[in-house]
Amino acid sequence: MVLSDGREAELIARDGGWILQIDGIRQSHVVAAGEPPPLATTRWLLAALGEDRRSLVHLGGGLMTLPRAVASGSPHARQVAVELDAALAALVRDRFPLPEGIVVDVADARAWLDGGGRDEWTRGACDAVVIDVFAGGRIPASFTSAECFAAARALLKPSGVLLVNSVAGGDLGFTRRELATLRAEFAQVAMIVQGSSLHGLRFGNAVLIASDEPVEEDRIRAALKGDASRGALVTDLEELVGDAEVVRDADELWSPVPDLPDTGPALRLLNQTRSLGSALRGVTER
Template identity: 55%
Template sequence: MSTPSGPTGSRERIVFSDGSTADLVRKEDGWAIEMGGVAQSHLGDPAQPPRLASIRWMLAALGDRPPRRVAHLGGALLALPRALAHRWPSATQTVVELEPALVELARSRFPLPDGITMKTAEARSWLEAHPGSDHDAIVIDVFVGNRIPPAFTSLECMTAARDALSEDGRLILNSVAGPELLFTRRELATLRTLFEHVAMIVQGSALAGARFGNATLIASAAPLDTEVIQAALAGDPSKGALVTDLDPIVDGAEPIHDADELWSPEPNLPDASAALRLLEQARQAVSTLRPASD
């Protein structure tokens, strides 16, 4: 893969169509896009485990069955599609990205592997225009700043995703969990309205409310290969674990609808004293992260 050159730590400003900016930063092990000092995407050697835990979790969530067709809503540096292309070169992947600056960056500076097509389009509209498209997996990884916009949190969006999946296809969401779990609970409730099998990869500390972090949500009409996903997570330094017993988490939460216009919450890391007070809750959450079978 041909990539831009530059010394470690060098930065290049990226200006988005709405006037906001990010930095393309040279790292020792690749390149990263940073916004407000937070890495939004990292691109390294596709033969190595992705640097960001959220990408490793989504890769684990795909299981071990080679997919024929995959759609990714949201692009950035295409860390997940590139890792997937390395693992399964025969897969046909479509990446839908609205921001022209990111599309140009991916196409001209970080050439796409074979099998990946990138489209400049609004991802929700693209999804709704492809019912019956028989995808083995659809990945929703759309953030505006550090938040998921309402168009990608709702029942209507998840219905469009379900309609674009094959009979046993899998929907994977890069989502969040943190001190205020209501959003996560409602997103899980939304998925369970549409899919028989739903699970979540999360850290115990985030599930207990001790910190704000990522959560990978997985949904399918077919049973999930939970043992395969658990094996892929085993030994991961993030300590993410698969949760399949969702009843205590959802706990009567209502599904999200377009009319709610619900964004994911602002990232919020508690201070050290709050984390200490919640330590016991984190320990109790370990029992929720027990191995389970469908």
């Protein structure tokens, strides 16, 4: 399918679910309700959220992987997901219906955020705000700045948490600045990341956690224990952040171009092989 901005998106069947891939990068992976999320980043976000979050704002939607996972564990949670692309929102509505309690707003997420949110109940009343916005595999500049994080904080309860699906790898320059920006706004900052990305050996995701309340280290580490991704909670950030500068809107700082393999051809070949195998079995049975 072609998205509203002209980018190409693909739906690929895999492991009993559906993958949304945009510009060759996997963005969402929807499985049956109650099944463990296949995406490591989704599991990290769930670990950071905990089980007591009842009002959530998601900036960036895709196929609504995280809101679905939250609804599976907390069916009474109220969630708003802000998705820019009308074609994606229509796809979700028509092909992947959402559980109760999730509302999708088709809007520019930063403009929505700066406007104070969809309803008055969101301002100062949210348990969590999740920023999960990518374009061409990169985080747009409007979602990396102190102004963005301050607007997100305005929606939170005093005990609320801001989560950012960010990136790490290479010289970590971008990651360091993002952490410095969050530390300038919130009392407590941590992140979940793989050791290989933290040490610059590979490019990958990092979930940034910010709150004015202490990070629940023991609970998060227990939730991550045994996860195949080997994501780890990092709370000692002094040396990593160092003298990194706070990011402002005026800096127009995008995340780095991702250095990732294109898994699209391999996934399509796998699906073709499975389809051929099914056809051959059907011929044999007849």
